[in-house]
Amino acid sequence: MNIQNSHLAMQPDVVLLRSRKRGWSLVGEQEKPSERSKRPDGSKTNSSQPRLLPRHSTMQLLGPSLLLLVWWVPEYLAFSDSTKWRFEHPHTLYSWDGACVWIPCQYTTPLRRDQLDNLILYSNYEYDDTTKNFKGPILYEKTKSLRDDHTPERVQFLGDQKSNCTISIDPVFEKDNGWLGLRLTTKAGKWMEKIDLNVSKTPLSPHIQLPPEIQESQEVTLTCLLNFSCPGYQIQLQWSLEEPAVTSTSLTTKTVSTQSKLTFQPQWTHHGKNLTCQLWDPKAKQILSEETVLLDVKHAPKEVTTVIQNPTRIREGDTVTLFCNYSSSNPRVTRYEWNLQGSWKEQSPGVLIIQKVAWDARPITCAACNQWCSWAPSVNLDVQHAPKDVRVQQISPPSEIHSGHRVLLGCNFSSSRPRDVRFFWKRNGIFLKEGKELSFDSISPEDAGNYNCFINNSIGQTMSEARRLQVLYAPRMLRVAISPKDQVMEGKKAVLTCESDANPPIFQYTWFDWNNQNLHHYDQMLRLDPVKIQHSGAYWCEATNQLGRVQSPPSTLTVYYSPETIGRRVAVGVGFCLATVLLVFWGVKLQRSWKRIRSQQGLQESSSGQSFFVRKQKVRRAPLSEDPHSLGCYNPVMEDAISYATLRFPFGETDTPRLGDAGTLETERPSPNRDDTVTYSVLQKCREGDYENVLPDSPEDEGIHYSELVHLGLGKRPVAQEAVEYVTLKH
Numbered sequence: 001m002n003i004q005n006s007h008l009a010m011q012p013d014v015v016l017l018r019s020r021k022r023g024w025s026l027v028g029e030q031e032k033p034s035e036r037s038k039r040p041d042g043s044k045t046n047s048s049q050p051r052l053l054p055r056h057s058t059m060q061l062l063g064p065s066l067l068l069l070v071w072w073v074p075e076y077l078a079f080s081d082s083t084k085w086r087f088e089h090p091h092t093l094y095s096w097d098g099a100c101v102w103i104p105c106q107y108t109t110p111l112r113r114d115q116l117d118n119l120i121l122y123s124n125y126e127y128d129d130t131t132k133n134f135k136g137p138i139l140y141e142k143t144k145s146l147r148d149d150h151t152p153e154r155v156q157f158l159g160d161q162k163s164n165c166t167i168s169i170d171p172v173f174e175k176d177n178g179w180l181g182l183r184l185t186t187k188a189g190k191w192m193e194k195i196d197l198n199v200s201k202t203p204l205s206p207h208i209q210l211p212p213e214i215q216e217s218q219e220v221t222l223t224c225l226l227n228f229s230c231p232g233y234q235i236q237l238q239w240s241l242e243e244p245a246v247t248s249t250s251l252t253t254k255t256v257s258t259q260s261k262l263t264f265q266p267q268w269t270h271h272g273k274n275l276t277c278q279l280w281d282p283k284a285k286q287i288l289s290e291e292t293v294l295l296d297v298k299h300a301p302k303e304v305t306t307v308i309q310n311p312t313r314i315r316e317g318d319t320v321t322l323f324c325n326y327s328s329s330n331p332r333v334t335r336y337e338w339n340l341q342g343s344w345k346e347q348s349p350g351v352l353i354i355q356k357v358a359w360d361a362r363p364i365t366c367a368a369c370n371q372w373c374s375w376a377p378s379v380n381l382d383v384q385h386a387p388k389d390v391r392v393q394q395i396s397p398p399s400e401i402h403s404g405h406r407v408l409l410g411c412n413f414s415s416s417r418p419r420d421v422r423f424f425w426k427r428n429g430i431f432l433k434e435g436k437e438l439s440f441d442s443i444s445p446e447d448a449g450n451y452n453c454f455i456n457n458s459i460g461q462t463m464s465e466a467r468r469l470q471v472l473y474a475p476r477m478l479r480v481a482i483s484p485k486d487q488v489m490e491g492k493k494a495v496l497t498c499e500s501d502a503n504p505p506i507f508q509y510t511w512f513d514w515n516n517q518n519l520h521h522y523d524q525m526l527r528l529d530p531v532k533i534q535h536s537g538a539y540w541c542e543a544t545n546q547l548g549r550v551q552s553p554p555s556t557l558t559v560y561y562s563p564e565t566i567g568r569r570v571a572v573g574v575g576f577c578l579a580t581v582l583l584v585f586w587g588v589k590l591q592r593s594w595k596r597i598r599s600q601q602g603l604q605e606s607s608s609g610q611s612f613f614v615r616k617q618k619v620r621r622a623p624l625s626e627d628p629h630s631l632g633c634y635n636p637v638m639e640d641a642i643s644y645a646t647l648r649f650p651f652g653e654t655d656t657p658r659l660g661d662a663g664t665l666e667t668e669r670p671s672p673n674r675d676d677t678v679t680y681s682v683l684q685k686c687r688e689g690d691y692e693n694v695l696p697d698s699p700e701d702e703g704i705h706y707s708e709l710v711h712l713g714l715g716k717r718p719v720a721q722e723a724v725e726y727v728t729l730k731h
Contacts, residue, residue, distance in 0.1 A: 084110060085184070085191040087165075088253035092196040096203045100170035100230040103195060104253045107165050107184065114186045116161040118143050122181035125192075134181065134192060140167065170232065174201050203288035204228050206237060206277045216268050216299035224260040224277035224291075234283060240276035240292075268299035271330050296330065300372030303327035306364055306379040315459065316359040316385040322352040324366035324376065337367040339375075359385035360415070386460030387421055389414035392453050392467035395437070402547075403473035407440040411453035411464070418457055426452045445471045445501065474548030475502035480539055480555035487558045488531050490565065494557060496526040498541035500550070506543045514538040514554070533559050 086108035095101045109116075118141075125136030140155040158166040165182060177199040184191045209223040224237045229249045237260035239245050247260040260277065278290040308314070309321035324336050336350045341362055344354045352366070363378035394401075395408040411423045425432040428449045432438065440447055448471040454463035478500040488494045498509050511519040511526050514537035519526070528535050538554035561569065 084108075085189075085193075087182075087193045089165075089193075089195060090254065090256050092198055093256060094198045094200075094204055094227040095172045095230070096200045096228075097174040098171050099203070099228070100168065100233045101172045101176075101197065101199075102230045102251060102256060103167045103169070103180075104251055104256065105159060105165035105167065105182070105195075106163055106253050107193070108163065109184075109186050109188060111186070111188045114188045116184060116186055118183075118185035119157065119165070120181075120183040121155060121157075121167060122183065123176055124178040125181035134183065136181065139169070139176075139180070168230075170230065172197075172199050174199050203279055205289040205291050206279055208275065208277050208291050208293045210293065214266050214295065214297050216297055217265050219263060219265050221261055221263045222275070224262070226258045226279060227256065229256050229258045234281075235288070236280040236282055238278045238280050240274065240278075266295065266297045268297060268302050268328060268330075270295050271297035271299060271328060298330050299328070301326040301329040301333050301368035301370060301374040304366065304368045304374045304376035306366050306376045308379065308381065314357060314381050314383050316383055317356050318383075320354040320357050320381060321347075322354070322364060322366070322379075324350040324352070324368055326368045326374070329368065329370055331370045333368045333370055335369050337369065337373065338364070339366070339378075340364040357381060357383055359383050359388065359417075382417065384417045384459050385415070387413040387416040387455040387457060387462045390453065390455050390462045390464040392451055392464050394467075394469075401443060401469070401471050403445055403471050404442050405440075407443045407447075407469075409438040409451060409453075409467075409469075411436050411438075411455065413455055413462070416455070416457055417459070421455045421457045424454050424456075426454070443471055445473050445476070445503065447471060448503070470503060472503050472547060475500045475506055475543040475545055475550040477501045478541065478543050478550050478552035480541055480552055482555060482557055486556060487560065489560045490533050490562050491530045493527070493529040494531040494535070494559075496528070496539055496541075496555070496557070498524050498526075498543060498552065500543045500552075502543065502545045502547075504545050504547070506545045508544045510542040510544075512540050512542070528557075531557075531559055533561065535559050 088106040089104060093101050093103055120138055120142075121140035122134060123137040123139050125134050127133075128135050140157060142157055154170055154172075156168045156170075158164070158168055165184070167182075169176070176197060178197060180195040180197050182193040182195060184193070204226060206224045206226040209225060211220050211222075214220050222239075224239065224245075226235070226237060228235075229251055231251070235258065237245075237247055237258060239260065239262050241262065241264065243262055243264040245260045245262040247258070249258045250256065273295050274292045275295050276290050276292040279288040280286075281288050304324065304326045307323040307325055309323055310318070314320055324338075326333065333350075336346070338344070338346070338352055340352075340354070342354065342358060343356075344352055347353050350366075350368070352364075354361075361381045361383050363380045365376050365378040367373045367375040390411070390413045393410045393412050395410045397405060397407070401407055409425075411425070413421070422434065423436040424434050425438050427447075429452075438451070438453075448469050450466035451469050452464050452466050454461055456462075478498065481497045481499050482488075483495045483497065496511075498511070500506060506524070509522055509524050511521045513519060526539070526541075536557055536559040538556045540552050540554040542549060542551045
């Protein structure tokens with residue numbers, strides 16, 4: 001059991017006997033400073049602290065004081081259950097030169113009903129062993145009469161005599177730095193309470209309290225704490241973030257502080273940024289102090305981008321290098337992911353190489369990852385390539401094309417980098433024109449064919465697949481072709497083909513002969529095997545398709561006899577000719593015989609002079625020597641000419657001669673009752689140098705020409721008279 005010094009001071013004559021076995025000892029009234037016990041702060045206890053006496057001294061005091069001890073012990077034991085001075089105040093108070101200090105303080109005396117008699121506030125006090133008392137600057141002193149003996153204006157006691165010992169110092173100076181001693185005195189005893197005071201030359205700096213971890217977009221509360229608060233001294237705590245904050249003060253026996261709480265949702269942009277809490281003096285409008293911390297905001301990689309490293313524009317088949325970049329990551333990036341097609345390899349973390357890039361390479365994206373992954377926006381490689389998927393498109397008409405229609409073709413493509421292109425057209429490999437469209441105002445069958453369009457840009461050229469342009473039309477240019485040729489020998493083979501140009505193809509052919517007779521043959525070719533003579537003639541065909549029917553002009557087939565047939569026919573003809581010649585020969589002979597007979601009979605008939613002509617036969621002979629007996633010369637001019645002669649037949653009794661037109665004698669036309677006679681004459685061609693009617697030395701009978709003189713008169717031929725003489729005339 002501890003006995004407080006204040007209680008013993010009020011009863012100086014009491015001697016307490018305390019048993020060692022039970023912890024008691026006898027205490028005298030006199031207090032020796034040397035026997036004081038020290039407090040935890042280093043100060044010694046009050047001089048009225050009880051002290052223990054030796055055992056033999058204790059026994060000497062048992063006499064006259066025993067009764068008093070018996071009376072006092074019960075009361076003291078009742079008080080000793082709450083026999084401690086108790087104080088509650090902040091262990092250390094903080095302020096700065098020129099500011100103030102507010103000291104919240106609560107106390108409890110050993111006796112419940114005890115009241116405060118005296119209060120002294122020391123500054124940086126010390127205990128004097130000589131005087132056995134405390135010494136130091138007294139900042140404040142208050143007696144029971146409530147009159148302040150030493151009461152500076154800057155120190156105020158805001159407490160009472162029972163439990164509140166709150167004190168305010170305004171202003172406080174740097175020299176006050178150290179500790180304060182609060183000396184309290186009551187009837188029951190005394191007590192010295194030490195209070196640490198930290199007064200700095202400059203204003204205190206606030207302290208920013210951060211949570212253990214700050215994550216992006218997760219609400220956190222930050223605290224700016226200042227271990228200072230003094231009513232009447234205006235200060236403010238301000239944040240560098242433009243976010244609303246809540247400021248509060250704490251003036252309790254445990255803490256004296258001012259704090260500002262900032263609640264917000266941090267973003268990744270806050271990472272690595274300075275966060276400042278400032279102590280602001282609104283009167284002076286200046287910053288008294290501040291503290292800055294670096295925000296550590298956990299977040300996924302930010303502003304991830306895929307960067308193309310190639311220095312020039314990418315062409316189809318090139319090698320492409322890509323980088324995956326980011327601007328911020330907390331914690332750091334540990335791996336990368338890629339999203340692309342085709343063959344590729346990652347040369348190093350965040351570096352990708354694509355071999356032989358395709359013209360239709362899809363957009364590529366990458367992701368940078370720590371404990372979270374962030375994907376970059378996709379990037380288009382924009383591979384430069386020649387036009388792709390080039391094709392010919394029939395714009396109009398949408399269906400079949402008929403001859404004479406208007407036709408429009410277009411050249412299209414699906415992709416080209418760059419887009420600046422040129423269009424060209426070909427038909428059957430021959431260049432036609434330049435342009436995106438190819439038009440025909442009136443298409444003809446000759447326009448049919450394979451059409452290609454090709455497109456080029458600065459990278460290359462691409463040609464479309466050939467598009468077959470079919471023009472539908474009725475049969476035309478129909479003709480019959482004969483093979484091997486249109487002149488064929490009988491017994492061989494002849495093929496007649498109905499050639500035509502038609503689209504759609506001809507589905508029916510009809511053949512006709514020269515008599516316009518349907519041959520009932522409906523194939524394209526008419527085969528004549530073997531060909532016969534009766535097959536000779538003209539043939540024509542008729543062709544039919546879905547669009548019309550056309551007839552060809554006729555073609556003539558000539559069939560010749562074969563050598564065998566010719567031989568047979570020649571033999572027959574020769575035999576017939578021989579027979580005819582024989583018949584003619586015998587007929588001539590018979591005719592001559594008959595004429596001779598008739599001539600002989602005619603000589604006997606009388607006849608009158610008639611005009612007749614004899615054509616000399618052209619017979620060239622070698623010139624003969626002059627015959628002295630000739631009567632005339634040969635006239636070459638007269639050769640092959642007709643010699644006219646007027647022969648007068650014997651006149652009758654009634655006939656009279658007359659002069660003709662040529663100055664020759666001409667007999668009168670005989671009377672109808674006169675009989676005409678036929679006179680035979682022999683005319684011999686005149687030789688050169690010969691005279692008329694002179695016989696040559698050697699007669700030439702082969703040169704004699706017989707002529708029959710036909711009586712030109714009217715009436716019946718007279719009966720031959722035996723008196724008529726035959727005359728032979730020779731040139």
